[in-house]
Amino acid sequence: MEIVRAHSMGFCFGVRDAIEIVRELGESGTPVFTLGAIVHNPQIAEQLEKVHVHVVEGLDDVPPGSLVAITAHGAPPDLEGRALARGLKVIDTTCPxxxxxxxxxxxxxxxxxxxxxxxxxxxxxxxxxxxxxxxxxxxxxxxxxxxxxxxxxxxxxxxxxxxxxxxxxxxxxxxxxxxxxxxxxxxxINTICKPTKERQRAVRELAREVDVVVAVGGRASANTRKLVQAAQEEGVPAYQVERLGDLQASWFAGAGRVGITAGASTPDSVIGQVEERIRSFEVGQPVMA
Ligand code: SF4
Structure with a gap:
């Protein structure tokens, strides 16, 4: 079984930059409270939590005087003012x-x-x-x-x-x-971002060359769902995988070529693990969730 990666996939610059900003702050000893998930990827969220980057639902959940982060997805125009009025500090990581x-x-x-x-x-x-x-x-x-x-x-x-x-x-x-x-x-006005366009074009090209497509990304990741949809529109079975345990050996039965793509919030390490697990199905290695 041959595994082929899409020529454009994984982290986009908007998500990468947002993660780096809050990670650096957290590692330097400043706890950061992000308004919603900074990234729709559970593995990254767990790593960030370890360096004091916490996800909160709204301003009410942020301790007084703390640093609150607007995520790459952006926020309403009045949010910063409301946060400052409550005595919070604000960092804006909205993607440009x-x-x-x-x-x-x-x-x-x-x-x-x-x-x-x-x-x-x-x-x-x-x-x-x-x-x-x-x-x-x-x-x-x-x-x-x-x-x-x-x-x-x-x-x-x-x-x-x-x-x-x-x-x-x-x-x-x-x-x-x-x-x-x-x-x-x-x-x-086409406001779909360039990284999304490149990834969608790449997964369609990939889908035409393989028997099955796996899109790696969090279940809440809208852009990963769109990659699955685009591959399916090209007529191949396509599956979204958030964690290794989501993979099913039956998806790859009889497949000569497997295509891999990944959402904009998926780190390379997770893509590598998924690829390795797919290979293990071929040689019948034991599967560990
Ligand atoms: S998907 Fe596009 S708009 Fe969203 S963070 Fe990435 S580059 Fe920015």
């Missing part, structure tokens, strides 16, 4: 590409566009983008979400940074078709 989407949403609202955001309404990045639009942007996942929706004369479509590019393009086409017939101006 997320900052760009937030500013785009705010600018479009200022230019009187009705703003649509293609993404997951439950995702922190999307909630932050909506907050930067002053709560005016509408989150959609398909044209079905626009039933009974009355656009203004100008509509703009943007996206969560990690969306599936093919689905975004398809939605944009349908939106333009629906709005043009109503005399509405439509502006489409």
């Amino acid at each position: 590409l997320v900052t760009r989407i937030q500013k785009t949403a705010a600018d479009l609202v200022a230019q009187r566009y009705s703003v649509l955001v293609y993404g997951d309404p439950e995702h922190k990045e999307v909630q932050g983008i909506v907050a930067w639009s002053g709560g005016k942007a509408k989150v959609i996942s398909s044209m079905g979400d626009l039933e009974n929706w009355e656009p203004t004369r100008r509509v703009a479509l943007i996206s969560q940074s990690t969306s599936n590019i093919e689905k975004f393009v398809s939605l944009a086409r349908d939106l333009v078709a629906a709005m043009v017939t109503r005399g509405v101006e439509v502006r489409v």
Whole structure:
């Protein structure tokens, strides 16, 4: 069985930089409280916890006077002020590409566009983008979400940074078709980030060359789910693996070539462990969870 890695996969610069900032602070003796997971990867979260980088749900959970970190996914524009008002210190690790989407949403609202955001309404990045639009942007996942929706004369479509590019393009086409017939101006801005585009393109190329694809990444990782989806759209079985115990030998029965990709928050060490475990299925080595 041959194992082939996607030519682009794993850590993106936004996640890597955010981790390094909080890790250095924690290791230097400054406890850091991150507002939500700094990274959707349990192995990294466990390592960070050991160096005093703790995940909290909100400002209420942060001890007075402590350092709170905004994650790479960003936060609403008023969050820093609310934290400072409570006597907390703030470090902002928002990815610059997320900052760009937030500013785009705010600018479009200022230019009187009705703003649509293609993404997951439950995702922190999307909630932050909506907050930067002053709560005016509408989150959609398909044209079905626009039933009974009355656009203004100008509509703009943007996206969560990690969306599936093919689905975004398809939605944009349908939106333009629906709005043009109503005399509405439509502006489409592709805000899917470059690392996401590169990884999605790479997993599609990989999927065409292998019998099965494994995408390594946390269950909460939106971009890892999109990699699985993209591989499946190419017609090959694809599975998401968070931990070694998720791997099943039956996935690889009869497979000549296995493709591996990884989400933007997956460290190389975990990818290496998964590769090694897949090889162990081939030679029938005992499996340890
Ligand atoms: S996935 Fe893209 S937007 Fe998100 S942190 Fe990485 S580089 Fe930034």
